[in-house]
Amino acid sequence: MNLQHSNNYFPDLVGQKAVKRKLSFYVDAFNKTGVCPFLLLTGAKGLGKTEFAKGFAKNLVNNDGTKRNFLELNCSTIKNNEQFFEQVFLPLIADNEITILFDECHALPKDLTMAFLTIFNTETSTKKSFEWNEMSFEFNFKKQTFIFATTESDKIFPPLKDRLTNVDFEPYTKSELGQILKLCAPEATISDECLEVVSTSVRNNARNAVMRAKEISLYCGAKEKYFFSLRDFKDLCKNVSILPLGLTYTEKQILEVLNKHGSATLTGLAAKLGLSKTSIQKDHELYLLNKNLIEIDGRRKITSEGIRVCKQLEKL
Amino acid sequence: MKKGRPLAYTRITYEELGMYVASKASIPVSKQWLDTITGGTETTQKPIKFDHDADKARKPLEHEHSNKIEYELTTFE
Numbered sequence: 001m002n003l004q005h006s007n008n009y010f011p012d013l014v015g016q017k018a019v020k021r022k023l024s025f026y027v028d029a030f031n032k033t034g035v036c037p038f039l040l041l042t043g044a045k046g047l048g049k050t051e052f053a054k055g056f057a058k059n060l061v062n063n064d065g066t067k068r069n070f071l072e073l074n075c076s077t078i079k080n081n082e083q084f085f086e087q088v089f090l091p092l093i094a095d096n097e098i099t100i101l102f103d104e105c106h107a108l109p110k111d112l113t114m115a116f117l118t119i120f121n122t123e124t125s126t127k128k129s130f131e132w133n134e135m136s137f138e139f140n141f142k143k144q145t146f147i148f149a150t151t152e153s154d155k156i157f158p159p160l161k162d163r164l165t166n167v168d169f170e171p172y173t174k175s176e177l178g179q180i181l182k183l184c185a186p187e188a189t190i191s192d193e194c195l196e197v198v199s200t201s202v203r204n205n206a207r208n209a210v211m212r213a214k215e216i217s218l219y220c221g222a223k224e225k226y227f228f229s230l231r232d233f234k235d236l237c238k239n240v241s242i243l244p245l246g247l248t249y250t251e252k253q254i255l256e257v258l259n260k261h262g263s264a265t266l267t268g269l270a271a272k273l274g275l276s277k278t279s280i281q282k283d284h285e286l287y288l289l290n291k292n293l294i295e296i297d298g299r300r301k302i303t304s305e306g307i308r309v310c311k312q313l314e315k316l
Numbered sequence: 317m318k319k320g321r322p323l324a325y326t327r328i329t330y331e332e333l334g335m336y337v338a339s340k341a342s343i344p345v346s347k348q349w350l351d352t353i354t355g356g357t358e359t360t361q362k363p364i365k366f367d368h369d370a371d372k373a374r375k376p377l378e379h380e381h382s383n384k385i386e387y388e389l390t391t392f393e
Contacts (some may be wrong), residue, residue: 058392067392077386087385 015176041149043169046207057099076107105148106155119161183212201246220311
């Protein structure tokens with residue numbers, strides 16, 4: 001299958017070539033067989049898992065030729081089996097042709113995870129009857145398509161993960177982020193030079209690119225401009241506090257502390273910034289490491305690239 | 317095997333219910349159901365569930381709406 005073909009199914013979505021190829025294969029298979037494997041979309045936040053799940057669902061057609069409805073559930077709001085079967089399964093899923101996305105599926109409650117082990121343990125049959133609490137719930141996989149998505153695949157119960165087909169998302173390239181920016185700010189013409197710089201400010205993240213595009217649209221609307229130049233972007237950065245590389249102010253502080261002291265232990269850094277060690281590790285350090293601005297070798301150290309960015313920050 | 321709404325609810329005739337509770341008793345019912353039969357204009361006390369163990373002090377339990385599952389249903393054109 002070539003990319004041209006997969007783009008036919010996802011005309012509005014940029015990048016993720018491997019994901020598009022894989023999902024297009026399953027759309028084609030669904031069109032012939034009426035069934036689709038239970039998919040698990042995994043990847044970092046903001047890579048487009050939900051958008052791709054929706055884009056995939058849009059291509060699924062019911063027996064009568066109409067497009068299949070799409071139900072998006074936030075798993076962190078599901079507390080137990082009773083609540084799921086009563087509020088969601090019986091009124092929305094049972095006997096209906098529908099695609100269901102279990103978003104943030106690592107947060108599924110334990111009893112529903114166990115129920116899913118039984119329900120999705122199907123090799124050849126397209127139907128499964130789940131008996132619980134003296135009742136029988138019929139799952140028909142020709143009528144119902146199940147998709148799971150999470151940023152934290154390590155937290156999914158391994159036997160459940162074994163029953164799902166993994167579709168892994170990759171980071172966007174700078175040029176793909178540029179395409180997203182252009183696509184989401186259609187009323188503004190962004191110069192190539194500017195697009196290059198704006199793309200570096202969206203933290204490798206499609207969702208951030210969409211948000212930045214909205215800011216550009218608002219800026220152009222407010223200034224009654226159709227052309228967005230590098231000068232305009234600098235002005236926008238000043239107005240809405242966008243730092244180089246899209247750094248947050250806490251990340252900036254970490255860089256400044258390390259630049260001043262050369263290196264620091266995690267405890268020392270936490271004390272200087274007034275943050276918890278876990279917060280620094282989970283929320284702030286990862287992007288700095290990703291951008292090669294700091295390194296960890298027992299102690300946290302600033303890199304030459306980090307020093308360069310620090311100088312850039314001082315000029316602001 | 318039965319098929320239908322699970323647990324929590326059971327069927328009882330109005331006549332039979334009257335044998336157990338008096339006419340002024342407060343009965344918790346689904347707000348949606350009540351709105352359906354009253355046309356959504358009925359104003360009653362908020363449904364509060366009570367612990368039936370007579371030895372324990374009566375304490376209100378969580379209201380139904382705090383346990384709603386968040387979902388979004390999309391219909392494609």
